[in-house]
Amino acid sequence: HKNxxxxxxxxxxxxxxxxTKTPSEAIASEFRRxxxxxxxxxxxxxxxxxxxxxxxxxxxSSGTCTLTFPQDYPKDAEGWYLFTENDDDKFQQWMEKVxxxxxxxxxxxxxxxxxxxxxxxxxxxxGDIGGDFGAEFHEDDPFDGQSETPKKSLDKVDxxxxxxxxxxxxxxxxxxxxxxxxxxxxxxxxxxxxFSAEPVKVNGKANLYHWEVKLFDFEGPLANDLQxxxxxxxxxxxxxxxxxxxxxxxKPPFVRVVEPVFMFRTGHVTLxxxxxxxxxxxxxxxxxxxxxxxxVQIRAEIGSPDGGARLDLNQSSSAYNESQAWEAFxxxxxxxxxxxxxxxxxxxxxx
Numbered sequence: 001h002k003n004x005x006x007x008x009x010x011x012x013x014x015x016x017x018x019x020t021k022t023p024s025e026a027i028a029s030e031f032r033r034x035x036x037x038x039x040x041x042x043x044x045x046x047x048x049x050x051x052x053x054x055x056x057x058x059x060x061s062s063g064t065c066t067l068t069f070p071q072d073y074p075k076d077a078e079g080w081y082l083f084t085e086n087d088d089d090k091f092q093q094w095m096e097k098v099x100x101x102x103x104x105x106x107x108x109x110x111x112x113x114x115x116x117x118x119x120x121x122x123x124x125x126x127g128d129i130g131g132d133f134g135a136e137f138h139e140d141d142p143f144d145g146q147s148e149t150p151k152k153s154l155d156k157v158d159x160x161x162x163x164x165x166x167x168x169x170x171x172x173x174x175x176x177x178x179x180x181x182x183x184x185x186x187x188x189x190x191x192x193x194x195f196s197a198e199p200v201k202v203n204g205k206a207n208l209y210h211w212e213v214k215l216f217d218f219e220g221p222l223a224n225d226l227q228x229x230x231x232x233x234x235x236x237x238x239x240x241x242x243x244x245x246x247x248x249x250x251k252p253p254f255v256r257v258v259e260p261v262f263m264f265r266t267g268h269v270t271l272x273x274x275x276x277x278x279x280x281x282x283x284x285x286x287x288x289x290x291x292x293x294x295x296v297q298i299r300a301e302i303g304s305p306d307g308g309a310r311l312d313l314n315q316s317s318s319a320y321n322e323s324q325a326w327e328a329f330x331x332x333x334x335x336x337x338x339x340x341x342x343x344x345x346x347x348x349x350x351x
Contacts, residue, residue, distance in 0.1 A: 023073040024051050030074075030109040037110075044117060054176075058116075062125050063091065067112070068176045077106035079172030082116065083180075087288045090123050095287060096250060103173065157186045167205035170246030170349050177249050178208040181291040188292055194218070195295050200241075209349055211242040213295055218303050222267070225311035229260050232316040240275075240298065242291070245347035252285040254348065255298060256325035260311050261318050267309025268301040272328030273320025277301055280329075282339040 021029065031046070044060040056067045063086050070079035080102040084091050101107075101115045161183055169175040185197055194217040199206040216237040218226065230236035239258040245251055255275045262269040268276045275298055278284030302309050326345060333340045 021074075022051075023054060023069060023071065024049055026074045027056070027069055027109055031113070034110040034113050038113070038117070044113075044120075060120070065095075067116070068173070069109070070172065074108070077108060079176070080107055080112055081173035081176055083177065085288060087286065090125055092286060092288065094119055094123050094125060099173065099250065103171075157183050160186065165205040167202040167207040168209060168349055170209060174244065174246045174248045175208060178244060178291075182208065184290060185292050190292065190295075193296060193299075195299055197242075197291065197295060209244045211244075211291065213240045213242060214238070215240065215295075215299050215302065218309075220305075222303065222309045222311070225313065226260075228313055229311055229316055232313070233260070235259075238302070242294070243348045246349070247347065249287040249289065251343065251347065252280045252282070252289075253294065254326075254329070254343070255280055255294070256322065256329075257320055259319040260313075261315040261320065263310040263312045267307045268304075269309070270325070270328035270332050272324035272326070274325040274329035274332065275301070276332040276336075278336065278338050281333055282341060282343065284338070 027049075044058055047057040047059045047064070049056055054069050054071050054073075056069065058065050058067055063084060065082060065084040068079070068081040068083070070076045082095055082098045082102065084095050086092075097119050098115055102112065161179060166175070182199065190196060195213055195215050197211055197213040199208050200210040200212050201207070214237040216226075217223075226236045226238075238260065241256055241258055243254045245253075257269050257273040257275070261273075264271060270276050277298065279289070279294070279297060301307060322345075330340060332338075
């Protein structure tokens with residue numbers, strides 16, 4: 001059964017309280033008011049609310065999505081963010097159109113929901129819908145502290161991430177998405193997939209916009225090279241860095257190998273250490289890609305038989321620098337005809 005908001009009983013009037021509403025209380029109240037005026041050809045409902053991360057889980061006839069609301073709403077009405085895991089082009093268009101609107105300034109929940117539903121319908125994604133939107137209400141209210149449905153308690157990952165201090169926030173939407181990616185990674189078995197990934201620490205604080213990744217457990221000649229590299233450096237892994245901008249997930253991260261140095265034109269690694277992949281340009285990037293998917297695809301490219309990855313063990317004490325990587329990135333994109341307009345060092349916060 002779908003969990004939907006419960007209408008407040010009209011049997012008695014509640015005394016007005018001077019107590020400031022929490023963000024979730026304000027959202028619940030505004031949603032109820034919006035529901036009465038909502039489009040009648042949309043069946044979107046609230047499945048659940050994650051108050052810790054200020055995220056609504058929404059369901060409609062043709063799919064699901066999450067809507068992140070501002071942490072200090074309604075005092076601060078900026079920081080909305082819509083996300084769907086559906087990689088269909090139309091759903092991605094829907095997500096981009098809505099988020100472009102959300103990033104244009106402060107928004108009330110009614111404006112947000114109008115845009116979400118109107119864009120959904122304009123793209124033909126509302127499916128075969130009948131009946132009034134929100135016409136039926138169950139007793140369980142995801143926002144109601146007295147609801148019989150218990151609130152979702154924080155799991156180990158939620159608690160771990162909640163205790164982190166973050167070094168920087170370029171934009172609320174990007175930060176919240178990066179936190180979601182971080183939680184997703186911590187819940188996955190990434191080490192069994194041949195990598196580990198963590199935000200770089202700055203004065204003890206996690207920089208969500210700059211990640212260090214270690215790739216390991218390769219096979220074939222690359223594995224032999226890494227064993228030789230370990231004898232020299234003590235490291236049997238490849239270190240790569242990912243940098244994210246405030247436009248993430250609508251713009252790709254910049255990804256480069258730090259060390260070891262690869263032999264020229266092997267492993268899809270450029271002369272300057274950038275990764276030669278269309279995925280990391282405007283031509284191949286899709287907003288549904290998350291950090292785990294990015295790393296998995298990069299590791300697969302480096303380790304693929306056709307890449308023929310080999311290390312230049314004569315340069316075992318050397319490492320790539322970022323300016324070389326950018327130059328190589330532009331060269332590779334130009335050779336392949338990939339769009340890199342707007343991508344560059346100026347996108348990324350200096351911390």
